[in-house]
Amino acid sequence: MTDQVMDWDDAYQEKVFQAPPPWNIGEPQPDLAALIAAGKVQGEVLDAGCGVAELSLALAAAGYTVVGMDNSPTAISEATKAARERGLTTATFVVEDITKFSGYDGRFGTVIDSTLFHSLPVEDRDAYLQAIHRAAAPGAGYYALVFAKGAFPAEAPYRPNEVDEQELRTAVSKYWQVDEIRPAAIHGTMPQIPDMPPPPHPVDEKGRVMMPAYLLSAHKADQ
Numbered sequence: 001m002t003d004q005v006m007d008w009d010d011a012y013q014e015k016v017f018q019a020p021p022p023w024n025i026g027e028p029q030p031d032l033a034a035l036i037a038a039g040k041v042q043g044e045v046l047d048a049g050c051g052v053a054e055l056s057l058a059l060a061a062a063g064y065t066v067v068g069m070d071n072s073p074t075a076i077s078e079a080t081k082a083a084r085e086r087g088l089t090t091a092t093f094v095v096e097d098i099t100k101f102s103g104y105d106g107r108f109g110t111v112i113d114s115t116l117f118h119s120l121p122v123e124d125r126d127a128y129l130q131a132i133h134r135a136a137a138p139g140a141g142y143y144a145l146v147f148a149k150g151a152f153p154a155e156a157p158y159r160p161n162e163v164d165e166q167e168l169r170t171a172v173s174k175y176w177q178v179d180e181i182r183p184a185a186i187h188g189t190m191p192q193i194p195d196m197p198p199p200p201h202p203v204d205e206k207g208r209v210m211m212p213a214y215l216l217s218a219h220k221a222d223q
Contacts, residue, residue: 008119024189025189025208033058044066044107046069046112046132047068048111049116051114053078056083056091064090065091068092079093100127108136108137109139111142113142115145133176138221139222140220146214147213148165177220180217189207189209
């Protein structure tokens, strides 16, 4: 966060928003679901910062083997329970520090970041990008859905580290070959915050706010 780092486990225990976190929408983010539908996902998948892992669960239901990582034990417990209840045996979940995890070198054919990048302290981005690059196989794809600057008002009590396109490209291209950065949206159920107007963004057909974002597509060099 820009002003303070959120306690993610508190968020998943509903202590921060007094409700499920706004990013828990009960399904993958639509821009990432479209990647799956378009056949962009290959090999084993790392869901980086998976949360309660609706993305991982959708991937497993589509036949992929996926590992979801998050630093919140509460989120990982919920994801593991959901996989068990849905009979999804190809999704596994681990509590890890995404900036320094090890033991997966060269394993993943696809790495997907569903709203993690902007949640990290800026000083941790480089270590995160190195860690997931190390875990990726040669030629692996990397997709990241990241809040764009201006998504949140300056007075928001919790404001992610939003990026502009060049900032995102510069950070990622140090380790990955950037193929495309395009405008996208992060859908969320915004909490009611006293004395703060709702964000001036459109809503989708389910009444969720569509906040401005970028969808980055990149790959690891074949060597």
